[in-house]
Each structure stands twice: as C-alpha cells, then as structure tokens.
Amino acid sequence: MRLSTIALSSSVALLMLGTAACNKKQQPFLSDYFSTDPTPLVTVGQNVPAQINGRIPEKVMVKNAKVTATPVLVWADGQTAAEPFVFQGVDVKDNGWTIPESGGSMAIPFLVAYQPAMQSSDLYLDFTVDQKGKSYTLPRVKVGYGVIATSTLANAATVHPAIAPDNFQKVITEKYSADIHFLINQANIRASQTDQASYIDLNRQLIEANADPNKEIAGITINSYASPEGTLAFNTQLAQKREINTTNLVENQLRADKIKEFDKLTSSFTPEDWEGFKQLVEKSNIQDKDLILTVLAMYPDPEQREREIRNLSSVFNELADQILPQLRYSRIQASINVLGKSDEELINLYNTDPSKLTVDEILYVATLTDDNTKKMEIYRKAADLYPSDFRTHNNLGVTQYQSGNYNDAAKNFDRASTLNPASKETKMNQGLIYMLNGNWTQANESLGSAAGLEEDKDALGVYYLSRGDLAAATTAFADSKSNNAAVAQILAKDYTAARNTLANIKTPDATTYYLRAILGARTDNSNMVLSNLKEAVKLDPSLLTRARKDLEFKNYNLSSL
Numbered sequence: 161m162r163l164s165t166i167a168l169s170s171s172v173a174l175l176m177l178g179t180a181a182c183n184k185k186q187q188p189f190l191s192d193y194f195s196t197d198p199t200p201l202v203t204v205g206q207n208v209p210a211q212i213n214g215r216i217p218e219k220v221m222v223k224n225a226k227v228t229a230t231p232v233l234v235w236a237d238g239q240t241a242a243e244p245f246v247f248q249g250v251d252v253k254d255n256g257w258t259i260p261e262s263g264g265s266m267a268i269p270f271l272v273a274y275q276p277a278m279q280s281s282d283l284y285l286d287f288t289v290d291q292k293g294k295s296y297t298l299p300r301v302k303v304g305y306g307v308i309a310t311s312t313l314a315n316a317a318t319v320h321p322a323i324a325p326d327n328f329q330k331v332i333t334e335k336y337s338a339d340i341h342f343l344i345n346q347a348n349i350r351a352s353q354t355d356q357a358s359y360i361d362l363n364r365q366l367i368e369a370n371a372d373p374n375k376e377i378a379g380i381t382i383n384s385y386a387s388p389e390g391t392l393a394f395n396t397q398l399a400q401k402r403e404i405n406t407t408n409l410v411e412n413q414l415r416a417d418k419i420k421e422f423d424k425l426t427s428s429f430t431p432e433d434w435e436g437f438k439q440l441v442e443k444s445n446i447q448d449k450d451l452i453l454t455v456l457a458m459y460p461d462p463e464q465r466e467r468e469i470r471n472l473s474s475v476f477n478e479l480a481d482q483i484l485p486q487l488r489y490s491r492i493q494a495s496i497n498v499l500g501k502s503d504e505e506l507i508n509l510y511n512t513d514p515s516k517l518t519v520d521e522i523l524y525v526a527t528l529t530d531d532n533t534k535k536m537e538i539y540r541k542a543a544d545l546y547p548s549d550f551r552t553h554n555n556l557g558v559t560q561y562q563s564g565n566y567n568d569a570a571k572n573f574d575r576a577s578t579l580n581p582a583s584k585e586t587k588m589n590q591g592l593i594y595m596l597n598g599n600w601t602q603a604n605e606s607l608g609s610a611a612g613l614e615e616d617k618d619a620l621g622v623y624y625l626s627r628g629d630l631a632a633a634t635t636a637f638a639d640s641k642s643n644n645a646a647v648a649q650i651l652a653k654d655y656t657a658a659r660n661t662l663a664n665i666k667t668p669d670a671t672t673y674y675l676r677a678i679l680g681a682r683t684d685n686s687n688m689v690l691s692n693l694k695e696a697v698k699l700d701p702s703l704l705t706r707a708r709k710d711l712e713f714k715n716y717n718l719s720s721l
Contacts, residue, residue, distance in 0.1 A: 186225040186289045188298045193217070196270075196283060196304035200711050201233075203274050203311045205626040208233070212268040212285065212303050214247075221259040223249040226290040231270045232300070233307075235281040242270045278307040279709040308711045310678060313671060314625050314647040316595035321558040321569075322585035322615040324551035324576075326523035332498040333378065338362040340406055342488045345390070347401035349409055362494060363413060369496045370419045377422035378495040382406050387487035388432035389470075389480075392462055399429040406490035432462050433487045440483045447478070503528055510538070519546040523555065535559045543572075550579035554586050561589070566596055584610040588619055595623060618642050625651075643671045650675065655683055670700035678712045689716050697721055 194214050201208050212231060226249075231242040245268040246256035257266050270283070283304030289296050338359040340349055353359065369375040384403035386395040407427045414420075438456055441449050452469060459465045470476055501509070501521065509516050510525050517525070519542065526538040536559035543552040557572030570593045576586040591606030600623075607623055610616040617640040624633035625644070630651055637645035641664040649658035658679055665672050673696035680688025693713075697704045708718055 184222055185296070186222045186227065186291065186298065187220065189216070189220070189285070189287060189301055191301045191303060193220075194285065194301065194303040199304050200306035200308050201278075201281075201283065201304055203307060203309045204628040205311060206274050206315070207628070208270075208272050208274050208278065208307055209628075210270040210283075210304065212270055212283075214266040214268060216247075216259050216263050216266070218263040219261055220263065221247075221249050221261060222291070223251040223261065224291055225249045226252045226254055226256055227298075228288045228290070229268060230286045230288075231268060231303075232284045232286055233272055233278060233281050234284060235275075235277045238275075238277060240272050240275075241286075242272050245269070274307065274309060274312060276309070276312075276706070279309055279706070279711070281305065281307060306711045310712060311625060311647065311651055313675065314622050314644040316592045316619070316622055316626070317564075318644060318671065319592055319619050319622055320615060321561045321589045321592060322554075322610070322613055323558055324554045324583060324585040326520045326527070326551070328500065328518075328520040328524035330500045330502075332500065334365075334496045334498060335493060336362050336365045336496065337491060337493040340409070340490045340492065341485070342402060342490075344387075344485070344488065345394075345398065347398060347405050349405055354409070359492075362492060363417065365496060366414070366419055366494055367417050370417070370421060374499045376497045376499065377419070378497045379423040380410065380425045380495075381493045382410060382425070382427035382490055383493075384427070384429040384490040385433040385436065385487055386429075386431055387484040388434050388437055388462060389466060389484060392431055396429075396431040399431045402488075402490050403427050403429040406492065410492060434462065434465070436487050437483060440486055441479075444482060446482065452479070510541075514541055515545060517545075519549050519552065522546075523551060526555065532559050532562050536563070548579065550576040550583055550586065553579065554583065554589065557589060561592065566593060569593065584613045584616070588613055588616050591619055591623070595619075595626060600627065618644050621645060621648060641665055643669070643675060646672075646675050646679075650678060650682065653682075655679060670696045670703055672696075673699065674703055674707070677707075678710075681712050681716065686716060689713065690718075690720065693718065693721055 193216055194212055196210050196212050198210060201210050226246065228244045228246050230244040233240055233242075245266070246254070247259050247266055248254055248256035250258060250260050252258075258264070259266065268285075282302055284300045284302055286300045287298035289298060338356070338361070340353045340359070342348075343350075366377060369377050382403060384399050384406055386399040386402070388395070407425070410425065414422075414425075434456065438453065441452050446452070455468045456465060459468055469479070506517065506521055506525050507528065510522065514522060522538065522542045522545065526535045526542070529535060529538075536556065539552060539556035539559055542549075543556050546552050553572045554576035557569040557576065560566075560572065561569035569589075573586055573589045573593060576583060577590060580586065587606045588610035591603045591610065594600070594603035594606060603623055607616060607620050610619070617636060617638050621633045621637035621640065622644050624630075624636055625648055630648060633648045634652055634654075637648055641661050643662075643665065646658045646661040646665075649655070649661060658675070662668075662672055662676050662679065673692040677689045677692035677696060680686070680692060693703075693707055697707070704721055707713055707721065
C-alpha cells in the first residue's frame with residue numbers, strides 16, 4: 161500500500177512538472193543575442209539592406225513558443241518595418257526557423273526603401289509570441305543604428321541629359337575643281353580644256369567669292385600628272401611642264417578677273433601616277449586586270465613595272481586607250497570658305513526676329529548662354545518655329561529636366577522620340593525619366609539603345625548603382641569624370657581613382673566638394689574634410705544638415721561649419 165502511494169505521488173509530480181514546462185512563458189530576448197551586418201547600415205542604391213544575425217543561447221527558447229521578429233528602423237519623426245521573420249521552439253509544427261533548447265543561430269534579412277531622415281536612426285527587433293493560442297509581446301531590442309547614405313548621392317536626377325547637337329558652322333568650306341587634260345607627251349593647254357563647263361564654273365565661283373563679303377578664298381592648289389609610260393626622266397620633265405603651264409593659266413586668269421585676296425596658290429607634280437593607274441584598273445572591266453594588278457604588286461621599280469606591263473601585249477592596247485589618257489592631266493582645286501553669322505549677329509536676330517534664323521542657328525544661340533532659364537526660352541521658341549525637328553523638343557525637355565520639371569520634360573522627350581525614334585539622345589533622356597519613376601525594365605531598354613553616346617556612360621552607371629550592382633556600375637562609368645562616377649569609386653574603395661575623377665570635373669558643384677570631403681574622411685585627412693565641406697555648404701546650405709547627420713563624418717567635429 162505504501163509503495164502504491166509513493167508511485168502515485170511520483171506520477172503526480174511529473175505531471176505537474178510537465179504542465180509547468182508547457183506553461184512556461186518565453187523570456188525576453190537581449191540585444192547581446194543579435195548583431196547587424198553592416199553596422200552602421202549602408203544604402204545600396206536607393207535601399208537599405210542588411211542581415212541581422214541572431215544567436216539564441218541554451219535554455220532561452222521555449223519549446224512551444226512561436227516568435228515573430230519584425231525589424232523596425234526608427235528615426236525622429238517616423239519609422240518603417242521590414243518583412244517579419246518567424247522562429248520557433250522544437251514542439252511547434254510550423255514553417256518558422258527552429259531553435260532547439262540547446263540554442264541556435266538565425267539570419268534575419270532586412271530591406272527597406274531609403275528616406276533621408278534615416279541617417280539618424282536606430283534599428284530594433286519587435287517580438288510577438290504565439291504560445292498555445294495566446295499572443296503577447298516582448299520588449300523590443302536595439303540591434304543596429306544609423307544609415308550611411310553615400311550611394312544616394314548618385315541618382316538619375318543628377319545625370320546631365322543629352323542635348324541633340326546643332327549643325328551650325330561658322331565657317332563652311334566648299335571645294336570646287338576642274339581638270340585640264342593633255343595629249344600624250346604634250347604639256348600645252350588646249351582651248352577645248354578651258355572651254356569646258358567645270359573650268360568655267362570654277363572661275364565663276366572664284367569671282368563670286370571675291371565679291372562676296374561673307375566668302376573668302378582659302379587657297380588654290382594645282383597637282384599635275386604624267387601617265388606611267390616612257391622613261392621616268394622624260395615623265396618628270398613632262399609633268400613639271402604641265403604644272404608650270406597650268407600655274408601660268410590660273411595666275412593669268414586671276415589677274416584678268418582681278419582676284420587678289422586669297423590665302424595662297426600652291427602647285428606640285430607627280431612624274432608617274434602609278435597610284436591613279438592602279439585605282440583606274442581596279443574600277444575597269446579590262447580583261448586580265450588581275451594580272452596587271454599582280455605585276456604592280458610584284459615590281460616596285462617603276463621602269464620594270466612598265467616593261468612587264470608592255471609585255472602583256474594582249475591588254476596593253478586597252479590600257480593605252482582606256483586608262484593612260486585619264487592620267488595625263490592637271491587638277492585645279494579651290495577652297496572657298498563661306499562665313500556664317502557672328503555670335504553677335506545671331507543674338508541680335510534672335511532678339512528682333514527669330515523667324516529669320518534657321519533651326520541650326522537658333523539651336524546654336526541656346527549654347528551661347530549658361531542660364532538654364534534662358535536656354536529654356538530659346539528652345540521653346542525653336543520648338544514653336546520648327547515643331548517637326550526632334551532636336552527642338554529634346555533640348556527643351558533637357559532644360560525642363562534640369563529645372564526639376566520632370567513631367568513636362570517627359571512629354572517633350574516623348575514628342576522628340578515620335579519625330580525621330582532612332583535618336584540616341586532622346587532614348588537616353590527617356591531612360592532617365594524611367595529611372596526616376598522606378599520603371600527599371602524600360603530604363604534598361606532605353607539606356608541600352610543609347611549605347612555609344614558619351615552621356616550614356618553616366619546614365620548607365622547610375623542605373624546599375626540604383627540596382628545595387630556596383631561592379632557593373634564601375635564598368636559602365638568607364639572614364640567618365642562626374643560626381644556619379646566618383647560615388648561608385650568611393651563605394652568600391654578605389655580612393656585613388658575617385659580622387660582623380662573629382663579633380664577632373666570641369667565645373668565642380670556642391671556635390672563634388674561633398675564627395676571630396678567624404679574621400680577625406682575615408683582617407684583620414686581632416687583638412688580635406690573640413691575645407692571641402694565648407695565649399696559644399698557655401699554652394700548648397702542644405703548640405704550642412706546632411707553633413708551633421710552623416711556617419712561618414714562621425715569622427716569629425718563639424719561645429720566650425
């Protein structure tokens with residue numbers, strides 16, 4: 161009887177222990193159980209990713225507890241939560257990460273979209289426990305702090321859109337020519353040659369240029385030739401005589417036409433025009449022309465060449481009839497510069513009657529000012545006067561983009577693309593708009609279509625940075641000297657390249673100096689930090705607030721700013 165009583169008492173005790181164990185609540189977790197990589201947090205593109213690593217000690221995890229851990233980033237006037245992570249005791253039959261009583265590890269992913277206020281922030285884990293159908297919360301624990309947001313200094317809004325260039329030329333060089341042909345072994349100029357249309361037209365162009373204040377004769381050249389038959393000595397004398405006679409002809413003509421204002425008259429002669437011979441043979445239908453070309457390649461000596469070709473009796477007569485007469489000539493060439501309107505004339509016309517300007521002239525006028533508002537006015541007028549030219553709409557969109565008016569810019573880029581779907585400038589600019597709107601697939605397609613455009617390097621680099629692909633961004637930037645390229649180099653810890661890039665930016669702005677300050681902080685150069693921050697804040701006072709929160713400068717006293 162006593163044995164039965166003892167056995168009963170033992171069973172009751174075990175049952176009570178089991179019940180107590182089942183009723184045991186999950187104790188709070190401690191900050192020491194968790195670490196965050198990286199700490200501080202760091203933006204990648206426009207997001208803040210991290211991994212919260214947990215190590216739960218032995219006997220902390222309750223067997224029948226299911227815990228939902230929610231990462232929450234908290235700042236002065238807001239907070240945002242990432243995806244919750246579930247872990248559980250060994251008795252819970254669910255899909256959470258199981259932590260045994262002996263302890264275990266876990267990796268909690270964290271990803272939120274970046275907001276500037278997050279620079280001064282703290283990362284917490286909030287815990288909700290579900291145990292036997294009852295829910296309760298545990299105290300939150302701090303697992304990280306702050307956000308270094310250097311990558312956000314590169315974004316689509318900072319990329320310079322692509323201007324579709326004008327074709328205005330202040331000086332357009334026109335060339336006119338006439339050939340004087342000679343009979344075999346002769347150097348006299350026949351009347352039939354000076355009566356031909358090309359010679360008469362050449363003289364007319366020179367007379368008109370001499371009389372036109374907007375034209376100038378840049379130069380006149382004479383090149384005389386002999387065909388490659390006969391001795392080299394004879395052909396040298398013959399070609400030289402042809403040069404002298406042609407030069408006398410031109411000089412006499414210039415005197416008769418009272419043309420004195422021109423740069424210079426130059427002349428030369430070629431005794432045997434083998435290069436011209438080869439080109440004419442290549443274009444001809446002469447039988448065995450391949451054999452002739454082989455002889456030219458085999459024998460560099462001109463006299464041996466001639467002997468070998470004369471030995472080809474079956475084709476020499478054809479050469480004498482079709483090819484050689486074309487090589488007995490003097491070519492007279494005149495270069496005439498047509499002078500465009502001066503900058504002053506163009507500006508005056510724009511201010512008085514822009515309709516008198518061509519589309520290329522008015523597009524050029526826009527390049528004469530650095531004032532974006534004035535550029536916008538000029539391009540708007542260009543679009544009104546020349547609505548079918550895609551460049552007017554594209555360039556108007558560029559000025560609107562740079563002023564932050566992205567909606568109107570997008571409309572003008574779309575209009576330009578409709579007028580010229582092949583325009584790389586417009587494709588790139590549309591890609592920038594897609595990036596601003598988060599349309600990454602379309603952005604990739606548009607920027608890819610603009611490949612080869614110089615400005616596209618910066619745009620593609622920013623695209624890859626925004627997508628978190630630092631290696632691809634660095635490749636895309638190539639040798640670009642821009643703030644955005646420097647951001648990629650700083651993130652890649654290639655500080656020498658970043659220093660070079662920032663030093664070669666033609667027009668440094670506030671961001672340039674701010675990046676130089678970051679480079680100084682990362683290379684432990686306090687003078688570089690403070691001097692460049694002063695310049696940055698001078699150009700953009702809002703950067704002072706950012707700098708004071710920026711953990712890049714956590715080791716520096718910025719009170720002097």
